[in-house]
Amino acid sequence: MHLVRPTLEHLPGYTAALQAGWSADTVRGADAAREELAAIERAPAVFVELLEDRQGRGAPVTLPDGSQVARLPGLRRWMWDDEGFAGVIGLRWQRGTPELPPYCLGHIGYSVVPWKRRRGHATAALRQMLPEARAVGLPWVDITTDPDNLASQRVIVANGGVLLERFTQPEQFGSTPGLRWRISLALE
Template sequence: MNLVWPSHEFLPGYVAALERGWSPNNLRPVARQEELDLIHADPDAFLASLVDREALGPPVRMPDGSTVPKLPGYRRWIWDGEFCGSIGLRWQHGTNELPAYCLGHIGYGVVPWKNGRGHATAALRELLRDAAAEGLRYVEITTSPDNIASQRVIDANGGVLVEQFVKLPSLGGTPELRFRIALA
């Protein structure tokens, strides 16, 4: 398993996953079709939008349809010879804090046909090095209480449960668990 930067070389695998019904955004499944539309309209602009360390891109659409300012960050693709999923890192310059509308520093998803192979665990381990290089002292990652697989991924990477909370209404208003991983 490798983390690759989104590029034309890997784009057909990403498109195929979207066309099979996978969405890179578990809070907004409609993001799947939105991304397909963006790719078909301008693949270069779509790829460029996935790496935005200065948060120059457009606002982010929330599950309730509202928008919030984009944070600095990027997405990497999980690759094992074919597309397996994506993992993203977001932060605010000069602080470890995140705004209330952002559930965590890292979000990830593996396509269902690649689940159970350790890809998410390995991808998170690799991205933690990137987070440290960005100057973060720790990362926070959230997951639903019933997502045992994600909790195992976080635990395998040193995650410690910090709190159980209820997400903002704009994010669905459902229970969530927040984990913290200290970075060396």
């Protein structure tokens, strides 16, 4: 498995996963998938281009409660294996600080399509994304998980993550329990 920068050539694999009911947005799910499919249908080249938004100029982000917030600088990479599209990993940051605004729970988020889970794709994707995070100047990245998402916790620990805190997610995310993990990007 390797990460690819999204292109029109790769777009059919991503679109097929959305049409099969998968969504990279693990909170908004089907609503987010429908929005992305509509954006792809309207302007596929624009959709792909906006997946690399290092200036944060894209449209506002819709949170789980329906509120909208300014988009942070960020980029997405698609997980690609011998069979094609396998998932997505995204990195977001705030210019000039490693801190994130309260409405952004972590620097990195990832999702593997259900039919390709348990193959190590998420672990490999996170390992490959960490140099990108270092390249944008982050000294560390925070990643959040639900307390019962043991698979994601194993991915983070396999990449050097340590549990930073147990917390209650902001109201926009349902005020549910969460775990915040941190991976140091300091060069050894």
